[in-house]
Amino acid sequence: MASSRPCLRVKGNQSLRDALRCQKPMRPQHASIRQYATPGPAKPRPYESKPKSQPLVGIRSQSSPAPATSPSSPTPKASTDTKPKAGTVVAPYWRISIGIILCGSIIYSMFTEPLQLESASIAERDTLSKRESGITPSSPMRLRMESLIKAQQQEIVAALERLDPSHRFRIDTWTRPNGGGGISCVLQEAKVFEKAGVNTSIVYGTLPRPAIAKMRVNHKALDPDVESLEFFAAGLSCVLHPQNPNAPTVHFNYRYFETMDDQGNCNAWWFGGGTDLTPSYLYDEDAIHFHRTIKEACDKHDRGYYARFKKWCDKYFYIPHRGESRGIGGIFFDDLDVEEKDQEELFSFTKDCLTAFLPSYLPIIQKRKDMPFTEREKEWQQLRRGRYVEFNLVHDRGTSFGLNTPGARVESILMSLPLTARWMYMHDPDKGSREERLLKVLKQPVEWVC
Template identity: 65%
Template sequence: MALDEPLRMDSPTLAERDQQLKAEQGVSDVSPMRLRMEKFVKEQQKLIVQALQEVDGAKFRVDEWQRKEGGGGITCVLQDGNVFEKAGVGVSVVYGTLPKPAILKMRANHKNIADGDNIPDSLEFFAAGLSLIVHPKNPMAPTVHLNYRYFETANPDGSPGAWWFGGGCDLTPCYLFDEDAVQFHKAIKDVCDKHDKEYYPRFKKWCDDYFYNKHRGEGRGVGGIFFDDLDESVSDRENLFAFVQDALKSFLPTYIPIVNRRKDMPFTEKEKEWQQVRRARYVEFNLVHDRGTAFGLNTPGARVESILMSMPLTASWRYMYEPEPKSREARLVEVLKNPKDTSIERNDNPLRRVPPTHRHLLTTLHVLFPALVLPALDLLDRGLVARVVLAGADPEEGKKKQQQCHQQQRQCEGQHISANDDDGGDDDNRRRDCAAFYLVGSASAAAAIPGFTV
């Protein structure tokens, strides 16, 4: 009588080992990076959702989902809110198996993923990350996108194989406010410089190159940072994890002040129409060029609704649509086609041309009128005050200049404001003959300056 063959038990999968480890020991600073990254992004998701809800006043819908291959995620979406037309904050934790063709492809950037002379038929992998997209209702408030992720393969005994971090954050305005772009980039640069002075210029260029609509010849937005495949060739795992943590934590104190500045600004139907056109360009990039979208949709067991969370609720494609010359819309397109330096250390600041003997006057004005001076200088810097004619000019010459300004006013949809409009009612003759007036572009009405109206 033959002896029965001993039973052979399949070894536990990576997902099963991690589940057991969490149940027995919890997650601490000595846990595998897989578990620490999962814990971190879930904590940040809760904080971000809470902060966005406080801005909007509406609640997110929260969907928890599981993958039969292992892992799952939490997708939080707010639609048709008071401030946000659509906002999504998603966490995914994915366990799976890489087939041999995928391993061969990944070896192009990660030689240590497998021995070139002995490539296995498959490898277990883990991926976790947080993705965020915010599409505000107000066209003056910029869209923002964020993603930070960690990827790791597992050896047959469950020990880590190849690993890397990826991610970034970028801003996509429909109407460009220089101060928003500078603030956004400065915050990101501060995080990068804390870890490595080379990060910001390198990752900024990576972002500009990646978020580029090749078929349109323009950037998707005003950039930020983007990076992928950060592994031991860049730094050790703990330092890279610390960088990713700081970058993700910087989002709320950077973006919330920007959206709060813009969410209640007035806008026209024409400006809303422009927002829809720009959102169409956003959709084009995500569906045509974005590698993350393509990877997600082609992953077995993919949750399509979560992958397409980044899509805006509304967008518009208009045939041969072109912005009017010299308009704010045209300025944005010019910047997207020919990116300008958004760093805080720009050398083209017109205030540098103010004589040193007069600079103290600006400081004095700023102390006396802290809520007025800087926004007013921004109006001048953006060319929204097109012309200033000083009082005391010859009345006949003033009338000629006034007619010229009226013609410019019609061209740029601005308003004519006399320098003496608030002088009282006793000098009507002087007011009619005065050559002192300003041509103020209608876009200035959107400036957040208390008491400034046109």
């Protein structure tokens, strides 16, 4: 005959057995709940010792005989009080059933309804791609350009620290709330350089409709009917202001810009950049070396590039209110897109121009950094730096774009300004002096190489 055994899941749980039987008061751990049900002092426990085990309702074996009832035992009277006693669980089976249904519904919805997650931004997807796959020749151009400028930044900073070991660059890494960031490397008051900066900048953002309409003048691929467009911009900028007035200031900037759809697919792109030399005292051999090195980089891609971009540079780095150029030029180009050449060719051209910087400038600074100079020559250098500040703050489009970009890092944008500058009222150089010769060249650009 089958034995009558309670369910093993509740056999050792006295509280659960009492609840299922709906006969016993709640165990002491529920005393706090009982106080809410029966205001006033707590009642004493109905029993002091552990109650005898009784079979759970509904588990008696069908073959087991029903417990005998003594004829002399009085028949228990049904209670007329329908209000449940304090401390008892009301309708336990209904509560358990409702709980099971509710939990089941929640679990079912978790597995059958798709989770509504916010889609990752283009910047987040690019970060994940770099972390998982690295950057390869098949990566999007924006990631390849970012990799190029960061590698060149490290190489240039290392070369300049070898040239001027008296100080180390201060390196600041920063991020943008909407994606991107940059690395600013700045050197101040060193032996060779009064101020030097080599900065990378990566920007993810959104172009509003007015900005799109303005850019369509040079880029017809932009959709004129959209309200906004996601964009990416990456660039490497460098400005070096030497201590010695005989050593020239130099600047370069190479950048890449693209617009994208919501999935990160590029729909318009272009390259820009250039480099120029700004001496306080003109040495013809320095100017020739600088321009020749740049021309060689241009000629590898197009024999017409140097003359075309040199003229563009002379026109761009011009201070209208002074009637003179900022320096003796170099090259400048912008908005080079598919109408110019294919993307790979223009990327290669930009890379060659960038890697030509150190060969174009290091021989010059090494030759001039230790030359003797006078206080008068230092004063002239400060006046020329004043012209540099005027152009950068009034006319430079890169400075304007940076300062008007939401979340812009002003310190990095104004890194290009010299540490010191000077303005004198109605200053004119002496006739026949080296200072006057420089001004003549600045007012009438020279063709340094053919």
